Amino acid sequence: MSAQPRRNVVTNALAQIGEAGLFLLTLLAAVPRSLRHVRETVRQLWFVGAMSLTIIMVCGLFVGMVLGLQLYYVLSIFGGTAASGTVVAIAIYRELGPVVTALLFAGRAGTSVTAEIGLMRATDQLAAMEMMAVDPIAYVAVPRYLAGLIAMPLLCAVFCALGIFGGHLVGVTWLGIDNGTFWSNMTATVDVWKDVVNGILVKSLAFGAVVSLIAVYQGYTTPPTSEGVAYATTRTVVASSIAILALDFVLTAFLM
Amino acid sequence: MTTFAAPTEPLVRIRGLTTVLNGKTIFDALDLDIPRGKVTAIMGPSGTGKTTLLKHVTGQMRGDAGQVLVDGQDVPELSREKLFALREKIGYLFQNSALLTDFDVFENVAFPLRQHTQLPEVLIRNIVLTKLQAVGLRGAAGLMPAELSGGMARRVALARAIVFDPMLILYDEPFVGLDPIALSQVLKLIRTLNETLGITSVLVAHELEAIKQVADHVYLIANGKVVAQGDPKTIAEDGSPWTRQFFGGAIDGPVPFQYPADDYAQALGLAGARA
Ligand SMILES: Nc1ncnc2c1ncn2[C@@H]1O[C@H](COP(=O)(O)OP(=O)(O)OP(=O)(O)O)[C@@H](O)[C@H]1O
Ligand SMILES: [Mg+2]
Numbered sequence: 212m213s214a215q216p217r218r219n220v221v222t223n224a225l226a227q228i229g230e231a232g233l234f235l236l237t238l239l240a241a242v243p244r245s246l247r248h249v250r251e252t253v254r255q256l257w258f259v260g261a262m263s264l265t266i267i268m269v270c271g272l273f274v275g276m277v278l279g280l281q282l283y284y285v286l287s288i289f290g291g292t293a294a295s296g297t298v299v300a301i302a303i304y305r306e307l308g309p310v311v312t313a314l315l316f317a318g319r320a321g322t323s324v325t326a327e328i329g330l331m332r333a334t335d336q337l338a339a340m341e342m343m344a345v346d347p348i349a350y351v352a353v354p355r356y357l358a359g360l361i362a363m364p365l366l367c368a369v370f371c372a373l374g375i376f377g378g379h380l381v382g383v384t385w386l387g388i389d390n391g392t393f394w395s396n397m398t399a400t401v402d403v404w405k406d407v408v409n410g411i412l413v414k415s416l417a418f419g420a421v422v423s424l425i426a427v428y429q430g431y432t433t434p435p436t437s438e439g440v441a442y443a444t445t446r447t448v449v450a451s452s453i454a455i456l457a458l459d460f461v462l463t464a465f466l467m
Numbered sequence: 468m469t470t471f472a473a474p475t476e477p478l479v480r481i482r483g484l485t486t487v488l489n490g491k492t493i494f495d496a497l498d499l500d501i502p503r504g505k506v507t508a509i510m511g512p513s514g515t516g517k518t519t520l521l522k523h524v525t526g527q528m529r530g531d532a533g534q535v536l537v538d539g540q541d542v543p544e545l546s547r548e549k550l551f552a553l554r555e556k557i558g559y560l561f562q563n564s565a566l567l568t569d570f571d572v573f574e575n576v577a578f579p580l581r582q583h584t585q586l587p588e589v590l591i592r593n594i595v596l597t598k599l600q601a602v603g604l605r606g607a608a609g610l611m612p613a614e615l616s617g618g619m620a621r622r623v624a625l626a627r628a629i630v631f632d633p634m635l636i637l638y639d640e641p642f643v644g645l646d647p648i649a650l651s652q653v654l655k656l657i658r659t660l661n662e663t664l665g666i667t668s669v670l671v672a673h674e675l676e677a678i679k680q681v682a683d684h685v686y687l688i689a690n691g692k693v694v695a696q697g698d699p700k701t702i703a704e705d706g707s708p709w710t711r712q713f714f715g716g717a718i719d720g721p722v723p724f725q726y727p728a729d730d731y732a733q734a735l736g737l738a739g740a741r742a
Binding site: 330331334335336338339340341342343344345346350 | 525527551552554555557559561563565566567568578579582583627
């Protein structure tokens with residue numbers, strides 16, 4: 212708009228963050244009203260959660276396998292391959308699980324949420340709901356937001372399980388690390404609260420909250436044109452990736 | 468018009484509505500009444516603000532000044548809850564259908580029922596199929612919106628707009644893209660809804676011949692005001708320069724054909740040559 216003051220990149224980003232924050236308050240205020248639409252939330256949970264399972268499982272497996280392979284080579288220099296189980300588990304629970312899951316989720320589910328809501332806006336579907344006295348915030352935005360929030364830790368848990376399986380597959384089954392050592396070292400050093408709960412629950416819930424907010428906000432506020440929807444989808448991936456990695460640093464600094 | 472001296476209040480009463488969008492005056496102290504239980508048509512050149520007017524009636528947009536009273540309530544002043552309660556009694560046919568692409572035809576028509584009532588499934592099914600039958604699309608109940616033609620999508624949107632038997636139905640260009648058979652079916656439907664259920668209808672349309680068959684009264688809007696009104700059968704011959712030009716299709720006259728713009732010669736770079 213020509214009436215608004217010119218913004219540079221920094222003020223623009225800050226303004227967007229502020230607007231997204233206000234949008235979050237709108238969403239939270241609408242949560243009680245959206246309880247009527249539980250079925251819609253479940254349906255969205257299926258779309259963003261269950262439909263992301265394949266990519267999460269495949270990627271988790273490969274990340275774990277690569278980790279097992281790299282660790283085997285590095286640790287065998289020092290004759291310490293027995294520690295491989297510990298390092299795989301800690302790396303996956305603390306960092307790779309929540310971060311990679313969130314990045315994949317932003318690309319797989321976040322973009323489709325943005326594009327879907329953006330197209331609903333462009334084709335007047337949101338206006339039609341308003342006209343049928345159905346609040347689109349409560350019916351469209353909140354269910355998708357909650358679905359993302361709930362799906363993220365679950366997907367992260369699946370990712371971690373498959374990652375450790377992948378590490379075990381390469382390290383123990385293929386390269387011959389002792390099975391008992393692999394597991395016992397892991398269980399002896401991995402702490403349920405510090406590693407598993409912090410990673411799967413705290414980090415991925417935080418990522419879920421941020422990625423879902425970005426996806427829903429971008430879709431809801433996009434200009435109602437094909438170009439606008441295309442840009443909004445891109446912005447979802449870019450903003451989510453930056454937010455995930457920045458937030459990861461902050462959370463790690465506070466949690467460790 | 469004697470019908471306008473009827474004892475009941477008009478269902479929609481617009482007084483002094485003034486709206487400026489992006490520096491362009493869309494409505495300039497517009498006065499307009501929609502009488503209860505009648506079919507009222509609104510005509511006017513493209514871009515004159517007919518869709519915008521319907522959006523004011525439903526509270527999707529607010530004017531800068533003036534009153535929009537619907538059933539005695541001042542729409543711009545209503546709280547969100549009251550506005551939603553009012554909208555449950557209004558059916559709205561969007562100019563571009565606006566069907567929910569996630570759902571099939573049946574669920575699209577059932578959507579308002581499912582959202583606002585706890586009716587048993589059998590009853591919902593009966594109501595939805597009745598409405599689809601009325602627009603001739605009962606057989607298309609299982610199709611997705613993407614599988615419909617433009618004209619079919621409009622009829623589904625029409626079925627959805629009337630599913631609640633609202634007190635007021637606003638049709639934004641209901642006749643666009645209909646073949647002559649579907650057109651007379653839709654005309655009959657509008658008439659039937661009006662006569663049997665007493666539903667007040669507002670039609671925005673460009674087809675004078677169709678309007679003649681259903682509408683009791685017609686408003687011609689141009690330049691942000693009502694420039695002519697009357698019985699649709701005779702309005703074209705009322706002798707005013709507005710109706711003579713609009714219905715005669717002349718490019719020159721009081722109704723502007725061009726969107727407001729700066730000097731044409733200047734825009735083409737011919738200003739110097741003329742000076
Ligand atoms: N959201 C908006 N912001 C700014 N201007 C708008 C907006 N919506 C509509 N307008 C302007 O308002 C005017 C009226 O638009 P409207 O859609 O009501 O026209 P209309 O009479 O329905 O035309 P048509 O017969 O082509 O559908 C147009 O000049 C348009 O440029
Ligand atoms: Mg229009």
